[in-house]
Amino acid sequence: MIMALLWLPFGDNQFPPILQLVIIWIPFIILIVYGQKIQAWTILGEVSRYLNKLKMFRDKARVTMLNYVQKKGTTAEGRARFEELIEFVTILPVDLDPVGIVKKLDHVLTTQDIQLKEEVARLLPRDSTEIERSCALNMVEVAAALNSIYKVVRHFYILGKKSSNVYILAQLQMILPTLLRQAEALVSAMKALEEGQPLGDGVGPLVVSHLMKDVKKVKIARETVMAELEYKGRKLALIKAEGPQGSVGKVDEALINLLNGHYSDASTIIMIDAALKLEGEKTGEVAEGIGAAIGGLGVEKFKIEEIAHKYGIPLYAIIIKESIIEAISIMKKEIAESVDEVKEAVLRIVENKVPYGGKAIIIGVGNTLGISQ
Amino acid sequence: MEELERRENIVSIEECPRCGLKNKRKFQQGDYVLKQSGKCPKCNIPMYIKLIYAEPFKP
Incomplete structure (x- = not known):
């Protein structure tokens, strides 16, 4: 009887109406009514997998950092x-009235920097080296960054789950592959930090370190060194962060000190830094x-532009292209091998733009971990 | 996670300041750029580490 009903002819259409109902109409109605929920469940599953990976990275970074400081002799406390x-959180200054915000921002960031450095130095044994302290500090920063990424993603995941809001979840799903790549890079940076290996970001200081290799170095600002070099009748002031400990130094202050001192008549300022490449560009x-x-x-950047403008000195830039991930990971071969090309470019600019007997300031910008001078 | 750590070989490139002879070796803990490291087999003077970088993992 049922089989007969199933195969009951329906006008000219020989397809059984009950099967039509089951195969086409019921799923159609289910999709209309529950489509968004089904989509939300699917996305939730994917986001949940990403979240687990981020948690794994965060925990790995945390454990690596804690093992490092324990190995260096910190107490249980x-x-x-x-x-x-x-x-640790840093609250950025209010920007409702942007006048003077750079000074306020500088003050907050310097305070944060000093506070963290002092805290790390206090927690490590007194006989720990500068390199060990800077490595521990950089590891704290990386672990904090991973913790922050994980917590923000978790926040939106729970929010999306609670409200079954497919739009929140879809946005999260779209940015997660990029976030995961950054998190991967941060985790791999932990290994570099632990062993004091140069990062991709350190290519600027690397070039300057090669230029200042055989000349006397002096401290010119906090964690920043300077050396003077004669090149084809020109006087070059070379600036970089003090290595091989992990630091970016205070190259802006170093430049201000030089320009307010013997280099106020400099003909040019050349800055060397790693810069973000676009997809498709070569590392x-x-x-x-x-x-x-x-x-x-x-x-x-603001302070450098201000002082260069004040003295009317042109700013030249030499950039070495790399991705954000390469910048925070161990330096890649292609980046390290660009050093000779950058040196040639620097010296060419000096020859072309600085008259005989003139002066130039060359700044290597970036983290100088694993790069001495 | 282990894959992340095994994808690259970290190497130190030593160079003789006199003859420019280069030597590539595995990175050792404590290495940094411009550190004196080993002796040049030709000139018998200390070499220095010119570069430290990661290259694709070769088993």
């Missing part, structure tokens, strides 16, 4: 304090241009 430092490609080549929140 110190270890607990290091765990707390992962949650380690060198490009020349104009402007202040320095990243960060913009405080140093």
